[in-house]
Amino acid sequence: MGAAVEIRGLVKRFGDLVALNGLDIDIQAGALTGLVGPDGAGKTTLMRLMAALMAPSEGCVRVDGFDVTTDADVVHIITGYMPQRFGLYEDLSVMENLQTFASLRGLGGEQRRSTFERLLHFTRLEPFTRRLAGQLSGGMKQKLGLACALMARPRVLLLDEPSVGVDPVSRQDLWRMVGELTSEGMAVVWSTAYLDEAERCAHVLLLNEGGLVYQGPPDELTGRLAGRSLRVDELPSGRREFLAAALDAPGVRDGVIQGAGVRLVLAQEPTAAAEVEQLAAAHGGTVRSVPPRFEDAFIDLLGGGPGGRSAIAERLETVRLESEVAVSCHHLSKRFGDFVATDDVSFEVQQGEIFGLLGPNGAGKSTTFKMLCGLLKASSGEARVAGYDLRTASGAAKLSLGYMAQKFSLYGLLSVRQNLDFFSGVYGLKGRLRRQRIDEMIETFALGPFLNRSPDVLPLGFKQRLALACSLMHRPAVLFLDEPTSGVDPITRREFWTHINGLVRRGVTVMVTTHFMDEAEYCDRVALMHQAKVIALDTPDALKAEARSATHPDPTMEQAFIALVEAQIAAGQRRAAA
């Protein structure tokens, strides 16, 4: 029996852009295949090619032996495809969506009845059949999308980023359902930008910039790193100083902050281990070997991460605020009509701290964030930045904070220099100081060659540097980063965090929102948000320790989140019972 999907010499071009470049892939039936890679790597294009929604520019794609170009009709019958955002009719109810897709798949009579019963039970959507799809939560939409894709009992099931915008608990459910499907012989392809999800797949296709960099079981890739993943703890001189030094050492391939410690990946040279031991001893830390992660392997495959020096941080004078507390909020709430987006949130952030707001889309982190940087008026409660009350002195508060919005929010119709000019003006810089700061940013971020070009055509890494430069020109004491690294590959993300770590060492306070659970570990403290409330607030290590159990002796951030949400739900039910 051949592969469920065979891909040979596949090239896909859009005009001049090469989206996929020479792929040879075999996808097996009865197994979960993870299609993993950063945004823009070509995952969706590959999914659409397999679903016979596009034709290859060169090469061929065969699904169960049927060519997607010449036999598209047959491929449409034997595949189930769930597009991003699930492809549901939001103004139709759950049942009406099911009925529409059942009819389109030619499912009628007794067969339809039994299929609905089975799918509704399988997705646990029975109580919600009359609800409009648009009023379902992200997790329920995902299950309905899955049910619609499963309607015709496909031989190949294609799920395009099913876990985006879905809370970790619902995501857990989805893994369970997919596990059942593969055990029945279905081939399931799951695309994702979260590298940690790769570890749960039987087989992994790793895409980067349109090329296939790895194909095989995930542990085979991580196995190559055996003994090369380390964690350094108990660093009295501070883990960020140690990380900066370690990243510049020749024996270190990659490194990130992980809770209270530092996670390092060694180079292949035999001398590397001794070099790190020596460096750790110099900083007073202890070294232990840890199991490698998929992300470690990915970075290693791409030739390692960037160095540890941040040119911009070195230029900054150390920030000193009058108060120790840089950002605070008390009983902060925001209501939109009947809907409570942020519900009674209180916390304090110390100067020089990296504070993370973590949670799935719709948990309220963006709303909370926007109130703290003065973009949104609170319905009730108090918020302060650098000592200024946002209700009475929002102008002064805004001048002491820098804000980097999602997707960088640069002006594509202005050149790089005009963007710098504009943002310096917005932050009130004038005359000689303004020119000086702009020149300084151009020099430190090496933007010189791109000054007259549009930010839209810059490589991703430079776009990110420019966005950071624009938010730093007025030397803010507090930096707000809203989903700074979504849509960014892991190497670019590391370069970004090198700058952030450098800034924090100069006393800048950083507030960051993220839905990458791993990224939360770069923070000093994390507030977990779920359904508009902060359900836990602690250091990443403490949060993970709290979730430690017999089944998860060393939980990941995601497992910790799930455990905390479930505990919250259980407590709510106990209260309701009492």
Add this chain to the structure above:
Amino acid sequence: MNVPASTTSRGDRPAAAAFDLRRLIALMQKEGLQIVRDPSALIIAFVLPVVLLFLFAYAVSLDVEGVRLGVVLEDDGVAARQLANAYAATPFFEVVPAYDRRQVQELLVAGTLRGFVVIPEGFDGALASGGEPRVQVITDGSQPNTANFVSGYADGVLATWLASRDPTSRGVGSASGGSGIALEQRFWFNPELESRRILVPGAIAIVIAMISILLTALVVAREWERGTMEALFSTPVSIFEILLGKLLPYFALGLVATLICTLLAVTVFGVPLRGSVVALLLLSGVFLVPALGQGLLISALTRNQFLASQLALVSGFLPAFLLSGFLFPIDSMPRVIQWVTAIIPARYFVSSLQTVFLAGDVWSIFLPDIFAMLAVGAVFFAVTALTTRKSLDR
């Protein structure tokens, strides 16, 4: 989950049908539910036509009524006063009396008056001696349309007054001759010369053009924007079924909107329906072919709701409004523009609708119009069919 044996197993070639009535019905049911649930679709289909009809019927009027006219009475003879009263008596004018032309000159400059009539000194004398009485009419040429009406109506009032004064003489020119020949004007189809009667059928055409082009363009673009088109494409449904599943519900909606507009036209605006309802529905149905085709083509090319609505306005509403002969007679347009109107389906619909409302079932007019509309529609559908494939490749 317990999976019974699949209907087809691996390696088999399942049968793919190009057309399946159940799939088409499922798509139309889905579309119907969306129309019923989506307030914006209902507003465009039922509220917008009513609002537009009222606007066209009441705000766009080509009739002149109550225009402010100065009447300068320089002669105080009996005949002169009678003539002044005749001006005041017509519903067309709201008369501002004066005894010195300088008074009204200022008012004309200020824009308060649209014109004035001077009944000069010696008017009575000239009339009594059988000479030609002279009356001066001065109008505000900055509004040419109104100016024409003012001078025309003012002359008319004078002529009528002269005629009533002396039953043996008719008209200004023949006041002294008394030839006794009567010129009696007759206006066919719209004897009261009420512009509303000719505007309302035209407005119905504009309204139907608007909702069919705009709605189709919007709903198809919406499927692209929300990613549901991608989901549809991944099922065995054919592109023909998808297009037909869009067209039929909106075709029905267009006919319903036509009936509502007709009902309004006949009951509220008092426009007679001299032709048959069958002819009316047939004409509307035929017009919906190019209109829906245009909407479909727009959304297939843009795949974006904002762009689709802009294009629908510019390529659908504006030509239908300006080039259909609804407001501006096509005969008086420059030759090149007249040629352009030949490809505007609304042009044929406006002329047919005006005929069916005001004249009756004149098939010698309908048939060429029907043929022209179908021809334009065929072009739209051909281009749509050529540019739309069941593929996300552009």
